[in-house]
Amino acid sequence: EAGVAQSPRYKIIEKRQSVAFWCNPISGHATLYWYQQILGQGPKLLIQFQNNGVVDDSQLPKDRFSAERLKGVDSTLKIQPAKLEDSAVYLCASSPGQDNEKLFFGSGTQLSVL
Amino acid sequence: GESVGLHLPTLSVQEGDNSIINCAYSNSASDYFIWYKQESGKGPQFIIDIRSNMDKRQGQRVTVLLNKTVKHLSLQIAATQPGDSAVYFCAEKTTGNQFYFGTGTSLTVIP
Numbered sequence: 001e002a003g004v005a006q007s008p009r010y011k012i013i014e015k016r017q018s019v020a021f022w023c024n025p026i027s028g029h030a031t032l033y034w035y036q037q038i039l040g041q042g043p044k045l046l047i048q049f050q051n052n053g054v055v056d057d058s059q060l061p062k063d064r065f066s067a068e069r070l071k072g073v074d075s076t077l078k079i080q081p082a083k084l085e086d087s088a089v090y091l092c093a094s095s096p097g098q099d100n101e102k103l104f105f106g107s108g109t110q111l112s113v114l
Numbered sequence: 115g116e117s118v119g120l121h122l123p124t125l126s127v128q129e130g131d132n133s134i135i136n137c138a139y140s141n142s143a144s145d146y147f148i149w150y151k152q153e154s155g156k157g158p159q160f161i162i163d164i165r166s167n168m169d170k171r172q173g174q175r176v177t178v179l180l181n182k183t184v185k186h187l188s189l190q191i192a193a194t195q196p197g198d199s200a201v202y203f204c205a206e207k208t209t210g211n212q213f214y215f216g217t218g219t220s221l222t223v224i225p
Contacts, residue, residue: 004157033213042203042215043158056212091157101146103205103213105157 002026004106006092012112018080021109025073025094031055032069033103034077035091043091049075050097082113126222133191135219137204142185146207149178149189152218153200161189161202191221199223 005024013019025032031050035043046065048055051072060067064083069075079086089108095101127133139147145166150158162173164180164187171178177190187204201218208214 031211035215040217042217045212045214048212056210093157101207101211102148102160102163103158104160105150107155107157 004092004094004104006090006106006109008109009107010110010112012114013082014114015084016081018078019082019111020079021077021090021092021111023075023077023092023106025075025092026096026104028096029094029104030072030097031095032075033093033095034067034075035093037089037091037108039088046077079111082111084113087111087113123217124220124222126224127194129196129223129225130193133189133194133198133221133223135189135191135202135221137187137189137216139185139187139204139206139216141206141208142182143209144206145209147178147180147187148205148207148213149176149187150203150205150215151198151200152203158203194221194223196223196225 007022033048034046036046037043046060047057047067049069052069067077089110091105091108093103093105095103148163149161151161152158162176162178164171164178169180175192179188199222201220203215203218205213205215
């Protein structure tokens with residue numbers, strides 16, 4: 001079974017630039033999550049999708065972050081404009097939903113904002 | 115937000131010894147818990163899970179204990195191996211179906 005795919009693996013940008021991350025969840029997984037992991041900390045939930053609808057985006061800084069999951073499969077997370085404090089690893093996770101709630105994570109995108 | 119914390123940020127053990135990693139959670143309504151292992155440069159990897167209607171669950175070399183009275187979770191690793199060196203996170207699922215993670219414990223296995 002293929003895992004959660006994320007790209008790019010690394011990204012370096014200057015502050016005030018924009019950046020986008022892509023995630024392809026495990027086939028058939030209804031729920032998709034984006035997490036932000038700052039160095040030395042645990043993952044912090046940014047947004048959760050159920051199919052193509054948003055379940056929770058209460059911790060997403062909506063003035064600069066946006067995310068979408070068109071057609072309920074792939075998802076993109078965008079930051080515009082980026083700030084220095086956005087430097088982190090952005091992790092995508094998916095779960096089958098319903099009776100199986102296990103989260104499966106991708107390898108993440110490491111973002112450095114200079 | 116939710117608060118899921120770990121008692122010890124770092125843990126060093128001798129190869130072959132047993133390891134115990136602890137976690138405190140704050141939401142008494144959380145009904146599902148997962149332990150993850152994260153190696154450098156990789157995403158978190160599922161280790162073992164437990165539902166709130168259980169107090170113990172065993173896997174291969176790992177055991178998770180849940181004490182709902184004191185809102186405490188622990189991960190026991192038997193016969194720790196060098197490959198077990200990583201950061202370990204506990205995650206709790208709230209009634210809103212969101213998962214919240216603790217800070218993590220860095221486990222170092224000394225050969």
